Amino acid sequence: MLRRAQHAQSELRPDMEQFARGVLTMTVRSHVLLVDDDELTLQMLEATLEADFKVSQVSSGAEALSRCDSDPPDLIVLDVDMPEMDGYETCRRLKDNFSTADIPVIFHSARTSIDERLQGYAAGGADYLPKPFDAPELLAKINLVLAHRDRQRELSGQLDEVMNAVLSSADMVGEAGVVLEFQRALVGCADNAAVARAILDALHRYSLDGCVRIRGGGEVYSGNARGPCSALENSILDHLQAQTEGQRIRPFGHHTGFSYDRVVLFVRDLRMDRGADMDRAESERMGRAIDNVALLVEGAVQRVGALESLVATRDLADVRHLVSMTRNALTDISARNQAQQREVKQVFDSLNAEVENSFLHLGLTQSQEDHLSSIIKQHLEAALAVLGKSQEVEAFLGRVIHKLGQAAN
CATH class of the missing domain: 3.30.450 (Beta-Lactamase)
Known part of the structure; x- marks a missing residue:
């Protein structure tokens, strides 16, 4: 049987061989772990794969789990029918372990019904190989699974980049x-x-x-x-x-x-x-x-800067308001001054008229009358001069208000 396996390997169908060798360029010396309780099957599998892969083998599911922890392979060819722990349970434990979950598994079994294949799928297998195996089919399945794994890793890396960008x-x-x-x-x-x-x-x-x-x-x-x-x-x-x-x-x-x-x-x-x-x-x-x-x-x-402008605007508004109030007050003062001047002049005019009327009864000489009239006129001029000084203050305030108004505008 060993010779037949080696002979079958040397007589790969041209189409399958071309495909397998083409894919091999991407997976040269990938590590394949063989798991089977039958020694002869392990030898046949190893003889088929050793030219293109690094091959190691164990004879039980427990050994497979231990080997994967210490030396994880790139792919596992896993027998289904094994004592103590069958291939399905072995695969499930591999997939439950974060460090070995990504290792692809090809099941190898003489039981190839759809129910068996569904069990293999549920356990996490990547493919299913019937016993006795066909060498070209084995090589093709291994290379397809490895190529798919590489593509998944590439896509995963791209997804990581996209997620990082997002x-x-x-x-x-x-x-x-x-x-x-x-x-x-x-x-x-x-x-x-x-x-x-x-x-x-x-x-x-x-x-x-x-x-x-x-x-x-x-x-x-x-x-x-x-x-x-x-x-x-x-x-x-x-x-x-x-x-x-x-x-x-x-x-x-x-x-x-x-x-x-x-x-x-x-x-x-x-x-x-x-x-x-x-x-x-x-x-x-x-x-x-x-x-x-x-x-x-x-x-x-x-x-x-905007707050400074607001403060300056408020200050300017205050200045304008003050100028307006001062202008109004000055206008009022000016009106009062003019009214006072008229009142003072009226008072002195009335006084002068009464004094002149009393001259007839006083029996004063002409010089005495002229002297009294002169005194009244002098005091009138003095009073009007005092009021005139307030007009000078009024004019000065007017000039100040005008300048403040120019600055505010």
Whole structure:
């Protein structure tokens, strides 16, 4: 029988041989484990396969499990009818073990009914070979199964790459969402402290921590996620703020600083110096984080500038209101002054008329009458001069209001 097996191997049908040899170029020296309790069958199988494969053999299911743990083969040709543990149970245990679950199994049995084949399929087998075996068919089945395994591994690798890309894209979408949420939060920030809290909240969503200083509107706020900055943090921010030239984003060991005029930010454990000790995924995450934090800082700069404009606008509105109130008050004062001048003149005119009427009864000489009239006119001119000085003050205030109005517009 051994000679017949060797002879059958040498007389492979041309079509099957061509196919088998073609596939062999991909699986040269793959390791095939033969499992059978019949020594002669093992010899025949080994004689058929040893020219193209590394072949090892065991005579029981328990030995097969042990061998696969210590030296996993690329494929197993497994007898179904064995004592103690048959081929189906052996295969099930292989598939239940994570380290051996991917090893393909070809069942070898004289029982080839559909029920037997279904049992082999349920146990996790890749193919079913009838006894006695045909050498070309055995080679073809082995190479087909190995080719299918290689293709599955290739597809699995591609799937891993796709899944990594999907997860990376999902991370990017989530990270972009943090930036968008931050931009929305900025709209409600009414002062520098609120802008700082928005930045620190966004950093927390990126699983980052740090401290920030914001200058604007004549005010300075420095803080971290827990409250005001420590002395050491303030010294770090001072150093960043002093670096007015060069890059806006700078490495500080395993940390990164962002200096954007109104906003200075220090972020812990955000590395710019990503070296060989960091894997690719982490390096890409760090790179995206730096870009996203830069977007946060730029958004904060814009909001602080907008807050300064709002303050300036409110101040200008206050000035305009003050100018308007002062102009109205000055107009009222001017009207009152003019009214007082008319009243004073009327009083003195009335006094002068009464005095002149009394001259007839007093029996005064002409010189005495002229002297009294002169005294009354002198006091009238003095009173009007005093009122005239208030008009000078009124004119000065008018010029000041005009200049304030020009500045407000």
